[in-house]
Amino acid sequence: VNCAVWFRQDFRISDHPALAMACTFAKQYGSQVKALYFVTPQQWAEHDVAAIQIDFIERHVNLLAQSLAKIGIELTVVQLNTFADIAPWLSEFCAVHDIGVIYAANEPEFNERQRDAALIDASLPLHLLDQDCLLAPGSVQNQAGQMYKVFTPFAKEWKKQAASILIKPLKAAIFEVPIDVPAPIHFSLGDYYPNPVSSESWDCGEGVARDMLTRFLKQDVADYQLQRDFPALEGTSRLSPYLAIGVISARQCITAILYYYPDALINEASPAKTWLNELIWREFYRHLLVAFPRLSRGQNFNLLGNNIQWRNDADEFSAWCKGQTGYPIVDAAMRQLNQTGWMHNRLRMVVASFLTKHLLVDWRWGEQYFRQQLIDGDLAANNGGWQWSAGTGCDAQPYFRVFNPMTQSSKFDPDASFIKHFVPEVADWSLKHIHEPHLKAQHINSMADLFSERAKQEKAYPAPIVEHGFARKRALEVLGALKRG
Numbered sequence: 001v002n003c004a005v006w007f008r009q010d011f012r013i014s015d016h017p018a019l020a021m022a023c024t025f026a027k028q029y030g031s032q033v034k035a036l037y038f039v040t041p042q043q044w045a046e047h048d049v050a051a052i053q054i055d056f057i058e059r060h061v062n063l064l065a066q067s068l069a070k071i072g073i074e075l076t077v078v079q080l081n082t083f084a085d086i087a088p089w090l091s092e093f094c095a096v097h098d099i100g101v102i103y104a105a106n107e108p109e110f111n112e113r114q115r116d117a118a119l120i121d122a123s124l125p126l127h128l129l130d131q132d133c134l135l136a137p138g139s140v141q142n143q144a145g146q147m148y149k150v151f152t153p154f155a156k157e158w159k160k161q162a163a164s165i166l167i168k169p170l171k172a173a174i175f176e177v178p179i180d181v182p183a184p185i186h187f188s189l190g191d192y193y194p195n196p197v198s199s200e201s202w203d204c205g206e207g208v209a210r211d212m213l214t215r216f217l218k219q220d221v222a223d224y225q226l227q228r229d230f231p232a233l234e235g236t237s238r239l240s241p242y243l244a245i246g247v248i249s250a251r252q253c254i255t256a257i258l259y260y261y262p263d264a265l266i267n268e269a270s271p272a273k274t275w276l277n278e279l280i281w282r283e284f285y286r287h288l289l290v291a292f293p294r295l296s297r298g299q300n301f302n303l304l305g306n307n308i309q310w311r312n313d314a315d316e317f318s319a320w321c322k323g324q325t326g327y328p329i330v331d332a333a334m335r336q337l338n339q340t341g342w343m344h345n346r347l348r349m350v351v352a353s354f355l356t357k358h359l360l361v362d363w364r365w366g367e368q369y370f371r372q373q374l375i376d377g378d379l380a381a382n383n384g385g386w387q388w389s390a391g392t393g394c395d396a397q398p399y400f401r402v403f404n405p406m407t408q409s410s411k412f413d414p415d416a417s418f419i420k421h422f423v424p425e426v427a428d429w430s431l432k433h434i435h436e437p438h439l440k441a442q443h444i445n446s447m448a449d450l451f452s453e454r455a456k457q458e459k460a461y462p463a464p465i466v467e468h469g470f471a472r473k474r475a476l477e478v479l480g481a482l483k484r485g
């Protein structure tokens, strides 16, 4: 009897429990390991997976095929449409190849869990392993045996548990003698993805991700607390595209932290504390997705959110998407997303707050747009971030805290170097006008300037779409629906 390992969002051969188990099984029974990957473009389109992320996945599928060939395992890449097509294909595959067990990683999202439950119901020999988080969803609970609804006590308990276990990643799997490296494959995405987007500006591979991690921990982690909020600086790890599709595992990241900062789990003053905390946020949102399946289905965590009367103005939403709101900080951020497929965390918070609070557009619109553009698109983190920003989420930013885009701008891009890069229309504005664009709009509207050539050019950049004080007041009224009781 042979076995299979089904790769999902885990494009690596090191620290891969499912692959390791398959190799152990095959050695024990003197049998073969088959590796599988399913390309499901219709499903991806339904999940709004960004074209850039699919390109990144395609490149990693090819690298994975090469790494597996080096250890004697052939990767079969199967083109289907949706999850529903997998069961009949797998049944036949198991029968033809005498597969006794298929090892794969558990995924936290609702549809993925439904898919796996259906396969198990159909008697497919699927053996699922928890390898997506350091601590498996459901294992970090409060004293009542429930998932935490607030981050800080979750993080405390998470650290306590993490400190009590031996955190040791698995080495890269070793199996048989190498086989021929397969020819590169290209996904055929048909009508679902008519406009491919290249991910070439991001290097590929688990070695690359590990090197980025090491460099970050050696050079930058101690300054992370100070630098992480400034989009003009490279103050964060930029590992999110790799973590989102499992080119590197959370366990590998945390092991590396502990290598350089052995007391990071127990010392509140550890230089790695803040970065570790972000990895715990990642786990928090994944645990939440499993504990509250409604989050995967576009529902408010806080059900009072169902009472919010969103304005959902389609033109304003479109201006936000295009980076044409007249707030340079918001527009620079949206253009970074549109041009690179990635956005700095501080700016994700700024633009999400602007869309949901200043424009009163339903967070689901923004969540979907992000997902369609992001190379690191990840349901748990994206949903968590959007609901946090809108005030509807678990341990969310309170609805009455409305980010002031002008303060955010002057505080986090003080010399406007980030803004000027993405919004060249304002490059020769004074700093005051860049951060407080309503002053500039008045300036243009003054009689002397209105008819000048310069003003005509500058008009290419819109006046602020909404006045901050007015928007803030309106948001407090409308989002007051979130008030308890």
Ligand code: FAD
Pocket: 228, 236, 237, 238, 239, 240, 241, 243, 244, 278, 279, 281, 282, 283, 285, 343, 344, 345, 346, 348, 349, 352, 370, 374, 376, 377, 378, 379, 381, 382, 383, 384, 385, 386, 389
């Ligand atoms: P670092 O600061 O170096 O953090 C290291 C890792 O920790 C990240 O790679 C990520 O895996 C994790 N992490 C960091 N911050 C968070 C967070 N707030 N929540 C969950 N995990 C976190 N992150 C995604 O990976 N995919 C998304 O689709 C996504 N959408 C977001 C939407 C909104 C509205 C907001 C506010 C945040 C979102 N985030 C998302 C979280 C965060 O912005 C990114 O993880 C981070 O900017 C990635 O950059 P980095 O790798 O340099 O992060």
